[in-house]
Amino acid sequence: MVNETQQSCSGSSSSRSDGSSSGSESSKDNSRCSTPVLDAERHERLREKMRRRQDAGDKWFSLEFFPPRTANAAVNLISRFDRMGAGGPLFIDVTWHPAGDPGSDKETSSMIIANTAVNYCGLETILHMTCCNQTKDDITGHLQKAKRLGLKNIMALRGDPAGEEWEEEVDGFNYAVDLVKHIRNEFDDYFDICVAGYPKGHPEAESYEADLRHLKEKVFAGADFIITQLFFRPETFLKFMKDCQAIGITCPIIPGIFPIQGYHSLRQLVKLSKLEVPQEIKDVIEPIKDNDAAIRSYGVELAVSMCRELLDSGMVHGLHFYTLNREVATTEVLKRLGIWKEDPRRPLPWAVSAHPKRRVEDVRPIFWASRPKSYIYRTQEWDDFPNGRWGNSSSPAFGELKDYYLFYLKSKSPREELLKMWGEELTGEESVFEVFTCYITGEPNKNGYKVTCMPWNDDPLATETNLLKEQLEKVNRRGILTINSQPNINGKPSTDPIVGWGPSGGYVFQKAYLEFFTSSEIVTALLKVLKKYELRVNYHIVNVKGQNITNAPDLQPNAVTWGIFPGREIIQPTVVDPVSFLYWKDEAFALWIEQWAKLYEEESPSRMIIQYIHDNYYLVNLVDNDFPLENCLWQVVEDTFELLN
């Protein structure tokens, strides 16, 4: 959005009632919702969320990113999405780089980065799209793809003309307004549309006033809100906003904020945007141009004071940040403004995807708890998602996990680091036990490295799992190699900082769960012990060949997390589902080979140890159904060890 012209010969006023009705996705729903609405925002369109925040007097922010150049940079950017997403942006947007094949399936394309943000990071996302030098069919194709991927918001831009001298194309897309009209013609009200505003007027516009008229045309053609180009003085924006209102533009106008982060990036931006930097800023920056820290510190200060003035004006409800894909400066500005809100409350115990198809999803198998992106990937072809009842899902078939190196599923850590954590050389099954134990305890391994991830879990231990740390350590040391667990919870408030989720005033519950790999010798003893526990403990035990031992009634799922809330039906977001377990089993066993064994040379002893475990161990899950009593699963394991001795 650095260089953008918007002009139009004819402004056609749209008959659409602006934002007052929900779009085609939600209009199918009748007034009764089949999913208990735990998080009203989840079911709203972006423009509705904006209005709701404004009505409630809640200030908000949004973040702009551009697509990265390399696959590694993409992995980093996605981690950044997760981290910056934690601060609660109303949306993020991803720019459209015509040079970078933006509509393609490349890991680094605008389309795929936006797709990842929506589906895997659960962020409300706007995809930029330019129309200059593209055919109608190209544009329609991009929009169809975006819709298919679950993107619901488009920033409609003209884009930079190809040649030096720009010329109108007959019947082509010459202005952003043409793209807005095209979207409304072809996709009705499906997308929320954003357009660009220029507080100083577009550099190519005949005049400031003419530019305002063009903006009005874009809005009347169907745009829902405006994000502005960056500016350096709050009064620039406030005047622009008043001028917009004066000519009848009533939709939200969001100021674009650019925290100065360095001398060169500022110069580059100014060159591209043809904006003039005010003398008072130049005066400060020039003397410290080689001191990055000082410039950033000044930039933060400047941004904070400008944002405060904007918010204090009462005319501004949201702030849009040009992050330049960097984290520190923007985060600091947001924290100082007090609008960075790390909300410990979760709508559900797992991170919700923002794809509109998944809006009813409120139950998942527990198995993918540490690999949610893999779960989303493997269920992306589903036509509907389980809604409260796992059995209601019409397509329980899981997609193949064909490529373990799919960029958003692979480990964040490079091979060398993994070898340091998991052992350059394994000497036996016990060295594998050791790796699991170190991961649980957080203690360094014998070579002095901390084990911060495992093939089944790319992140350090969850806070909740920490509640079980002591027991987990004990059992891993003895070859019960745990990969997933949760304590039992008998009615804690939904606002509990560790195990709480959902709206306040509710109560959350859990059945104790334990999932681990272990040897056939231990399984034999375990099965004897489990007889004593009868119905109290449900188990599924399976090896890589699919030999399956269970006491689960029929193929029924067992709800292991549920919540009771005021005025709502019961929510049961996590189940132990026997059918899904067999799909998870394939993935869980494959990770031994794909992520661990393959670190070593073929035929090497280390690789053969992992291969042996893969071929001979069992994957076991245990549920203690008596959630009001003390978790008996540790006793089950202890009894098993006792029997073995």
Next chain:
Amino acid sequence: MVNETQQSCSGSSSSRSDGSSSGSESSKDNSRCSTPVLDAERHERLREKMRRRQDAGDKWFSLEFFPPRTANAAVNLISRFDRMGAGGPLFIDVTWHPAGDPGSDKETSSMIIANTAVNYCGLETILHMTCCNQTKDDITGHLQKAKRLGLKNIMALRGDPAGEEWEEEVDGFNYAVDLVKHIRNEFDDYFDICVAGYPKGHPEAESYEADLRHLKEKVFAGADFIITQLFFRPETFLKFMKDCQAIGITCPIIPGIFPIQGYHSLRQLVKLSKLEVPQEIKDVIEPIKDNDAAIRSYGVELAVSMCRELLDSGMVHGLHFYTLNREVATTEVLKRLGIWKEDPRRPLPWAVSAHPKRRVEDVRPIFWASRPKSYIYRTQEWDDFPNGRWGNSSSPAFGELKDYYLFYLKSKSPREELLKMWGEELTGEESVFEVFTCYITGEPNKNGYKVTCMPWNDDPLATETNLLKEQLEKVNRRGILTINSQPNINGKPSTDPIVGWGPSGGYVFQKAYLEFFTSSEIVTALLKVLKKYELRVNYHIVNVKGQNITNAPDLQPNAVTWGIFPGREIIQPTVVDPVSFLYWKDEAFALWIEQWAKLYEEESPSRMIIQYIHDNYYLVNLVDNDFPLENCLWQVVEDTFELLN
């Protein structure tokens, strides 16, 4: 089944694999069930239930009734179904009386009585059907109607010929086997089919051996099991059974037991069935023929000893009783045999209907708790029933309750009795408060009559409601006229004798609920008080005109009863659903007029008092969402009274 011929010219062996696959209704289901199976039997066909009981070594019984002559007798018979259903019959059957217009919509027809047993009493039911003197189209029409009403089992009989001398009709239905074949041809495997067996041979058969061959033909034509004509000596049945097996009849054969209940009924039966009463029985009965009690007592003794011998033989797993629509003798035999099993365990907190369409139903609004037959009636046109989530029901439209005098919905008590209970003459609203209070306390009213039913509740107070008796009395006295309530329950075992339901090993929960009529003055105060409770208490307050005050989020139902079971998803069988509440409201207000006001003369003061309440009172429901804490609803009511003082 008193006089029945079965002969056939050709015996065709059916290719149907006998009972091993489920029928057309259940074959649509795949292996994953979308409803947690709380009660496996509920999803089985009768022949599967029979086999399961036999495999488990459980002895069972069934009960035969005939359609009553009058509507009043029908109401009594239905009460008998409810009472005798409590003993756990595997099924009941209703005979087909050609004289009584058996396929019609009359309250007393075989079809409608069987319909009531299945749908309203939740009993597995066999409808008898005869084919003699009927056209194919008539028969097909009856069968289609039976299917539509949810009947799944047919007893295929020939019926009595019309004239003195019986003649075969060309192309007509001459024998029961023709009806069996017709059912299998036209309805495939939809129905379970029962046929009659004659331990002494049919009186019209050429010989005992010929009769056995006819029976075999009926079985090979597609019958699933056999019920026998009555007999007087156990050895008669045991010989018959061995003879059946010897010629290749392998399906279940159920002995028909006739406890002698009186001299005249025995004589009548013997005459119709052309059976001979053994001399040793005649010798006992003749001397005491005028002493009904003595005869019945002898009959019970005789039946018990015969049943014991049959069960002890190891060849008999179930006993079929000819009740003659009487309760005492059969119940006593069953109790003495130890196979009358009043199982306090309920699969769900409400009585489950046996209609196959309703097999997935596992959630209902709480409002009809005391009027389940009305709920079933009003939802009979639904194509699907809520399964786990109330919102999943595709047709939340309730049928009109057009005729309050629909025989199975009207009060069991006659007008005079109701007047004694509810007052011959009302002197003001307070006399209405008094009626409500007497119903709660069980104390006689000032005229010395106990109030054992109310327009909203045809039965005395439920055991569970008794837990709240003291508080209920207090508030009714002051004009909070309660019609429905439940205490809060925070995780009691599912086997709890009062509030438990579902399989053992589970935990049940409830939110406290209170529903009442009250004056607008009290409502005004109540609303002020409720503000203090914020989200803790959800309320719906509505008057007869539909003015509706609520703090429920959107139109979401509030789950007020739920259960957590080993290896299963959460079950939430009762909800407070805001949409259904408006349908219930119509019914609840109408009951004031239809059942109460209309007891009095038009324009009489008593009638005007009820009319005033109907026109001016509000119907209120309150839910305390904080189920782990002490029920706050009594405090809410107390605060309201305090505010009023």
